[in-house]
Every structure is written in C-alpha cells, then in structure tokens.
Amino acid sequence: MFDWYSRLTDYFPEKEMKSKKHFELLFQEKQGIYKLLEGSDHLVVYFEQADYIFIDFILVFGSSRGKGRGSMILNELKQSGKAIILEVEPATFNDPESEKRIRFYEKNGFLKMNSIGYERIHVVTNELNKMDIFCWSPVHTTEHWVYDRIKHTYVEVHAYKVEDLYGCNPQHVSEVLWLKESVYR
Helix, strand or coil: CCCHHHHHHHCCCCCCCCCCHHHHHHHHHHCCCEEEECCCCCCEEEEEECCCCEEEEEECHHHHHHHHHHHHHHHHCCCCCCEEEEEEECCCCCCCCHHHHHHHHCCCCCCEECCCCEEEEEECCCCEEEEEEECCCCCCCHHHHHHHHHHHHHHHHHHHCHHHCCCCCCCCCHHHECCCCCCCC
C-alpha cells in the first residue's frame, strides 16, 4: 500500500517535489489553507486563499486516468467560485506526457498566462525548473492579478521555511517570477 507521498514521488520528477517534512510542516502550520485531498483513485494537494486556489499537485492514479476523474476533481474545486492557478511543465519532445497535461487543463478551461515567466533552482537537486502558469477563473482576471497570486504562493508554499528545512536560502521571488515585456508592432 502506497502512502500519499510515495504516490507523488513515484509520478512527479524530483525537481518538482518538496520533502515529506516540508509538506507535513505546511499541513501543520498552514492547517486549513494547505490541504491534502485523498481518494481511492486520486490525490490533490492545494493552497486555498480567500480569492484563489493554487493546486500544488493533482494526481489521478494510473488505472483511473483517462476516465474523466481529473475533470471531476477540477469541477469540484471550481464549485468554490474561486480562481484556480497551477504550474505546468512546458511541452517538450522528451516528455510526451507534458503535452497531454497541457491539453487536459486547456480542455478544462484553463488559460496559459503567457506574460508570466517562472524559473527556479530546486533546493535539493539544483536543477532548473521552468514552469508555465495556467489559470481558470469564473470571472475575468488579468495576468497581472495571477502574477500577484503566484508570487504570494511561491513565498507562502514553495519558499516556506526552506532555510530551516534544507539549510539554504530560497531564491527571492523576483529571481523566480517575472512579467515578460509585451512587444507590439
């Protein structure tokens, strides 16, 4: 029998993962806003704020994948009436699953935030982790609004007590996230 952390580490690359201790600290110290939702065929880890939900991890287990379960989970979260923000690996030739994930989120109404840049160095592996930011919202939101929320999430979740947990300083939010300049011709 797998526990929730084993399920995550079996599926997600190490450069995207937090330590189990980091997750447990977030669950304990941010109880009620950093949550684990487990079912027999899925698990979701998310950070809920007054006006948005950040999905840190969503995983539908192998035999249930492709049967609509992920869409049902997203629809349940959408019932909160809050915007939903998440990070998605950019599509790459080396990882054919990345394109499937992007299509899944787009099929569920998520839009890529093209003006938001995101690159961070993993505190354990020292690997560069580039992500695209996607958002679904029941009302119109701007990319700048999403940018402000993902910066808050980075500080409150990804960089939370990193020095205590890993013995190094987290990257400053301004090194990790930025708004790309728009060029009009």
